[in-house]
Amino acid sequence: MLNQIPTEVYLIVSTLGAFLMGLLAMFVRSKAAKKPASVKKIILPPFFMSTGALMFIFPFFRVAPLQILEALGVGILFSTVLIWTSKFEVRDGDIYLKQSKAFVFILFGLLLVRVIAKVVLSSSIDIGELGGMFWILAFGMLWPWRISMLWQYKKLESKNKSAVPI
Numbered sequence: 001m002l003n004q005i006p007t008e009v010y011l012i013v014s015t016l017g018a019f020l021m022g023l024l025a026m027f028v029r030s031k032a033a034k035k036p037a038s039v040k041k042i043i044l045p046p047f048f049m050s051t052g053a054l055m056f057i058f059p060f061f062r063v064a065p066l067q068i069l070e071a072l073g074v075g076i077l078f079s080t081v082l083i084w085t086s087k088f089e090v091r092d093g094d095i096y097l098k099q100s101k102a103f104v105f106i107l108f109g110l111l112l113v114r115v116i117a118k119v120v121l122s123s124s125i126d127i128g129e130l131g132g133m134f135w136i137l138a139f140g141m142l143w144p145w146r147i148s149m150l151w152q153y154k155k156l157e158s159k160n161k162s163a164v165p166i
Contacts, residue, residue, distance in 0.1 A: 010127045014134075015115050022111045026104055029097075036094035042150045046142050052135050060128035063136070067125075071133040075140025081106050082145040088156050095156055097149075 055061045085100040
């Protein structure tokens with residue numbers, strides 16, 4: 001059934017979906033910057049995203065071991081940019097994620113790279129495999145970024161607690 005849908009349709013739909021997800025990420029991030037951060041807010045998104053691994057139940061989305069390593073490697077590489085732009089600050093005794101003007105450009109830059117890669121790779125890799133690879137890439141990008149954020153948060157939290165007079 002999925003094999004009957006033209007590759008171009010997948011490309012257009014997934015590109016629009018990625019663009020909408022990018023807009024959603026910017027919206028969520030700008031709202032989150034107005035509220036104090038917490039461990040829960042940092043670690044839950046990767047767990048929610050992990051449910052996407054259920055896609056690999058279907059053979060259409062399965063990828064070869066080498067493709068898994070490639071996608072993870074690129075995801076980890078991309079995560080360094082997100083780690084670089086994610087910093088926390090203490091305001092009124094609470095820890096907040098600093099708003100970064102570069103984040104918007106980086107997010108859309110990563111989106112552009114993803115779209116170009118998808119267009120180029122779709123001629124040599126099945127669209128289902130490509131979808132699986134991009135999920136692995138996103139997962140490989142999200143985990144290191146969130147672990148880094150958690151580490152920064154905990155470091156600032158312990159520093160903030162020791163600075164509070166008793």
